[in-house]
Amino acid sequence: MVLLRVGIIKNLITSSQYRQMHLLKNLAYVNGEWAKAGSNVVYSIKNPADDSVIAEVPDMDASDAKCAIDAAANAFVTWRWTTAKERSRILRKWYDLCEQNTEELAKLVTAESGKPLAESRGEIAYGNSFLEWYADTARHINGEIIPSPWPNKHILMTRQPIGVVSVITPWNFPFAMITRKVGALMAAGCTCVVKPSEDTPLTALAAAELAEQAGVPKGIFNVITTSRKNAASVGKVLCEDHAVGCISFTGSTQVGKILYGLAANGIKKVALELGGNAPFIVFPSADIEHALDQAMLAKFRNNGQACVGANRFLIHEDVYDKFVKGMKDRISDRCVLGPGTKEGVTCGPLINLNQVKNVSKLVDEAISQGAKALIGGKVRKELGDKFYESTLLVNVKPSMSVFTNEVFGPVVSCVKFSTEEEVLKIANSTRSGLASYVFTKDLGQAFRMSTKLEFGMVGINDGLLSAAEPAFGGIKESGIGREGSKHGAEEYTELKYTLMSGLDK
Numbered sequence: 001m002v003l004l005r006v007g008i009i010k011n012l013i014t015s016s017q018y019r020q021m022h023l024l025k026n027l028a029y030v031n032g033e034w035a036k037a038g039s040n041v042v043y044s045i046k047n048p049a050d051d052s053v054i055a056e057v058p059d060m061d062a063s064d065a066k067c068a069i070d071a072a073a074n075a076f077v078t079w080r081w082t083t084a085k086e087r088s089r090i091l092r093k094w095y096d097l098c099e100q101n102t103e104e105l106a107k108l109v110t111a112e113s114g115k116p117l118a119e120s121r122g123e124i125a126y127g128n129s130f131l132e133w134y135a136d137t138a139r140h141i142n143g144e145i146i147p148s149p150w151p152n153k154h155i156l157m158t159r160q161p162i163g164v165v166s167v168i169t170p171w172n173f174p175f176a177m178i179t180r181k182v183g184a185l186m187a188a189g190c191t192c193v194v195k196p197s198e199d200t201p202l203t204a205l206a207a208a209e210l211a212e213q214a215g216v217p218k219g220i221f222n223v224i225t226t227s228r229k230n231a232a233s234v235g236k237v238l239c240e241d242h243a244v245g246c247i248s249f250t251g252s253t254q255v256g257k258i259l260y261g262l263a264a265n266g267i268k269k270v271a272l273e274l275g276g277n278a279p280f281i282v283f284p285s286a287d288i289e290h291a292l293d294q295a296m297l298a299k300f301r302n303n304g305q306a307c308v309g310a311n312r313f314l315i316h317e318d319v320y321d322k323f324v325k326g327m328k329d330r331i332s333d334r335c336v337l338g339p340g341t342k343e344g345v346t347c348g349p350l351i352n353l354n355q356v357k358n359v360s361k362l363v364d365e366a367i368s369q370g371a372k373a374l375i376g377g378k379v380r381k382e383l384g385d386k387f388y389e390s391t392l393l394v395n396v397k398p399s400m401s402v403f404t405n406e407v408f409g410p411v412v413s414c415v416k417f418s419t420e421e422e423v424l425k426i427a428n429s430t431r432s433g434l435a436s437y438v439f440t441k442d443l444g445q446a447f448r449m450s451t452k453l454e455f456g457m458v459g460i461n462d463g464l465l466s467a468a469e470p471a472f473g474g475i476k477e478s479g480i481g482r483e484g485s486k487h488g489a490e491e492y493t494e495l496k497y498t499l500m501s502g503l504d505k
């Protein structure tokens with residue numbers, strides 16, 4: 001009885017804490033209106049740190065998705081012809097409001113994704129940088145005039161917006177993965193329907209509230225919320241409806257393949273940012289202390305739950321012991337596990353139990369095959385069921401699942417190598433090709449690695465590549481298309497060729 005009362009009081013405190021979040025919304029956003037599901041069904045969004053219910057949101061289904069696509073298609077008729085200057089102005093206003101509301105947005109990110117508040121603030125700054133960048137880029141999406149091979153004829157290449165974009169985003173960056181896509185597509189003159197992750201729709205809804213305040217016209221930015229139960233049927237409509245011109249997805253390679261298949265039925269354009277399996281390579285000439293600090297960033301950002309996160313540590317035999325010792329010291333000094341709202345915490349919970357199961361399985365299997373955990377290696381039960389310890393594994397073989405699979409958790413797996421040729425072979429022996437990291441002071445080696453690594457992105461002496469300015473994306477099974485930079489906006493355009501002839505007669 002006493003326990004029950006304590007539970008009730010605790011719930012009241014937590015729910016009142018959520019009630020104070022003024023950007024917390026419990027309705028979806030379609031055609032400029034706050035909307036329920038047609039079925040009236042809702043589902044709960046829980047804080048992964050303690051499973052408290054933050055809010056209940058509409059559990060929308062395929063028919064709700066269809067309504068949102070129709071709204072986006074209607075809005076496209078006008079939005080596509082607004083001037084680039086006007087689109088830029090609106091995006092800038094949205095950016096300003098997001099900047100002003102950084103703290104509120106960050107609190108929502110921490111509540112629904114579990115990441116430490118300081119990291120959430122970083123994510124909002126990162127996400128805002130895309131709105132700012134695309135407010136500028138909107139006015140620089142240019143075509144070409146090409147000298148023609150014929151007299152008195154002119155070749156015009158113009159860029160036209162592709163139409164409605166279905167935007168499907170993950171839980172690991174609930175804000176930045178939306179602004180990176182939506183900023184780009186709005187700049188290009190497209191409209192969209194966003195389906196945020198089932199686990200983290202609240203930041204997306206807060207972004208919709210700020211978009212409305214910024215004057216984004218109705219129907220351009222729609223957010224539909226849906227539980228896992230309806231995700232597949234909603235995804236199907238988002239990929240197959242004839243009004244949709246492009247499917248932009250960030251998430252697992254497995255889901256990306258399904259969406260690519262669905263998109264193929266309508267010969268739809270896709271922009272896919274999928275899983276990685278990033279090598280983190282350290283050569284003897286590297287500044288090892290610097291490499292270690294960068295390794296902490298590359299591995300423990302969002303507690304290892306990032307597609308660009310370092311997954312396979314390949315350390316030259318001459319510096320292996322030094323690196324491993326430095327990593328162990330840094331993990332024990334800097335990785336503080338706990339709820340993201342607690343002062344000093346640097347590593348939050350994993351997003352859900354499925355994620356805990358995946359990480360535990362990979363680590364346990366590696367240990368059973370001879371790997372050794374120098375630190376960590378299990379769930380810290382006294383904190384909750386999703387707090388996985390920051391882990392350092394040695395005696396790892398490149399053939400182990402913890403090395404061949406994307407772990408998506410706080411696990412550093414180290415393998416020793418002897419030659420450049422050998423390390424290139426190991427690093428490239430994967431179907432993934434997103435990010436890679438190399439630490440060397442040898443200029444020739446830096447260039448060779450940059451050329452020969454089969455990855456869309458190579459960080460030389462740096463563990464964090466992401467920004468609005470460069471083109472972010474992968475090759476092989478890590479994706480198709482680029483995000484950020486001017487190329488990110490061009491993904492949402494079609495190049496049209498017009499031949500101007502007979503005008504001199």
Ligand code: SIN
Nearest residue numbers: 250305306307308466
């Ligand atoms: C991701 O993990 O999906 C994206 C990370 C980033 O943008 O840096």
